[in-house]
Amino acid sequence: MKNPIADLNKIFDSRIRLGVMSMLIVNHEISFNDLKQMLELTDGNLASHLNTLEQAEFIEVHKGFIGRKTSTTYSITILGKQAFKAHLDALEKMINKL
Template sequence: MKNIIQHINKAFDHRIRLGIMSVLMVNESADFSTLKELLGVTDGNLASHTKALEAEDYISIEKQFIGRKPNTSYRATPLGKQAFKAHIDALEKLIQKS
């Protein structure tokens, strides 16, 4: 077997990043509170993982105010969608080979 994990994307290694991308793949966008609740993570934990995905250009972040309250929403970028699909395909191939 020749390096069957070569196409697994290290950016999605962490379960929180995997969860963020999973939510964003099936929803047009999600706000901070929704992601926090769905994933059961702390503010700081979610913020650090979204920043890491943003640095890879896998998600985009939009900050705005709704009334007087700040609102942060996230979307998967086209590059992020492509990279995540390739990651899932690699995982499926790994499972099939095992």
């Protein structure tokens, strides 16, 4: 039998990063603030997880405005989509031995 966890992506071990990715798969673009509120995180905590995802090139940042207020939004990259789907597939495989 094969190691069942070998294909799970270490980056997605984190509930928070998993949450960010799942939100970004559903909504094309989400603001920092919305992520913060939905996931109930402090600024620093969220920022560091977003940073990890950005380093991995799984998400992209867009600096913009809403009216005249600054607004930073995030979206998933193609690479991120692939990695996330691969992770979900691996999870599914691991579990569907049930």
